[in-house]
Amino acid sequence: SQTIHQWPATLVQPVGSPLSLECTVEGTSNPNLYWYRQAAGRGLQLLFYSVGIGQISSEVPQNLSASRPQDRQFILSSKKLLLSDSGFYLCAWRPPGQGNGYTFGSGTRLTVV
Amino acid sequence: AQSVAQPEDQVNVAEGNPLTVKCTYSVSGNPYLFWYVQYPNRGLQFLLKYITGDNLVKGSYGFEAEFNKSQTSFHLKKPSALVSDSALYFCAVRTTAGKSTFGDGTTLTVKP
Numbered sequence: 720s721q722t723i724h725q726w727p728a729t730l731v732q733p734v735g736s737p738l739s740l741e742c743t744v745e746g747t748s749n750p751n752l753y754w755y756r757q758a759a760g761r762g763l764q765l766l767f768y769s770v771g772i773g774q775i776s777s778e779v780p781q782n783l784s785a786s787r788p789q790d791r792q793f794i795l796s797s798k799k800l801l802l803s804d805s806g807f808y809l810c811a812w813r814p815p816g817q818g819n820g821y822t823f824g825s826g827t828r829l830t831v832v
Numbered sequence: 833a834q835s836v837a838q839p840e841d842q843v844n845v846a847e848g849n850p851l852t853v854k855c856t857y858s859v860s861g862n863p864y865l866f867w868y869v870q871y872p873n874r875g876l877q878f879l880l881k882y883i884t885g886d887n888l889v890k891g892s893y894g895f896e897a898e899f900n901k902s903q904t905s906f907h908l909k910k911p912s913a914l915v916s917d918s919a920l921y922f923c924a925v926r927t928t929a930g931k932s933t934f935g936d937g938t939t940l941t942v943k944p
Contacts, residue, residue, distance in 0.1 A: 725875075762936040763876075763922070809875050817928055818883040820866050823875030 721746035725810045725824030732831055738783075738797040740827050742810030745791065750812040752793040753821070754785055757807040769793060770815070805831045834859040836925050838935035845913045845942055853908040853938045855923030865906040866924040867897055870937070876922060882906060893917070913942045 725742045732738060744750050754766040765778045767785035775785050782801050786794045793810060810824040835858045845851045857863055864883055868876040880891025887899045897908045906923060923935040 761920075763934040765932070807873075811875075817864055817926060817930060818881070820878040820881050821868070821876070821932075822878065823868075825875045826873065828873065 721812075721822065723810065723812055723822055723824045725827060727827060728825065729828045730830070732800050732829065734802055734831055735799050738795070738800050738804070738829070740795040740808055740810075740829075742793045742795075742824055743791055744812045747812070747814065748790060749815065750791065751815055752787060753811040753813075754793065754795050755809040755811060755823075757809060757826075763809070767795070800831045802831050805829055834863075834925055834927060834931065834933050836923050836933050836935040838921075838923055838938045840938050841936075842939045842941065845940070847915050847942050847944050848912050851908075851910050851913040851917070851940065851942070853921050853923075853940060855906045855908065855935060857904050857906065857923070857925045859925055859927050861927050861929075864926040865897075865899060866926070867891065867895070867906075867908050868922045868924065868934075869893075870920040870922065879908070879921075913940075915942050915944055918942045 722745045752769045755763045756766055757763050768776050769787040772787055783797050808827045811821040813819045813821045837856045839854055866881045867879040869879050870876045879895050880889050882889050882899045890896045895910050897906055899906050918941050920937045920939050922937050924932055926932040
């Protein structure tokens with residue numbers, strides 16, 4: 720069966736420090752991968768998505784970047800965190816095809832202080 | 833542009849009573865519709881989806897949803913609510929263009 724792993728679960732980082740959040744998927748190949756941010760426990764904002772290795776699409780200009788160095792690995796990064804980067808970050812995957820729902824990771828709670 | 837509206841921030845029901853969480857959408861073309869549930873400090877979990885076919889779709893944990901094309905709605909329902917159903921529920925729509933849009937979520941509270 721397919722599983723998605725996301726870590727760390729919580730992170731407290733000072734302003735100006737770098738960030739690296741990692742997400743890996745097991746049990747499938749060539750997944751579509753996504754990074755979402757959820758602010759204040761409500762709506763989801765799509766940050767990045769990837770349909771293949773090295774292919775990254777950015778939905779919203781951010782202080783963030785994403786990379787997909789391997790088929791089932793998706794990394795969210797920042798060189799210098801801002802206070803406004805605080806939030807709940809969710810990685811998700813779904814098989815190619817429009818009728819498939821997302822499977823989400825358990826999320827990372829990032830607090831920038 | 834496509835959009836999803838969940839008109840109620842909060843829905844409160846008594847345990848054992850039926851529940852409805854509302855969702856309306858606006859898209860060009862045929863929609864693919866989804867419901868997800870989120871428990872505190874966790875990722876979203878897929879509940880059910882409508883792609884085509886029967887307007888009433890059944891999903892996990894006894895939930896079902898009815899697709900109504902004329903009213904552009906996809907309300908989530910359950911005949912008898914449980915306290916453990918208390919969570920944050922999200923409706924989402926996707927079109928053949930592949931872009932997904934989530935609603936802002938509805939907090940469901942089921943009281944014993």
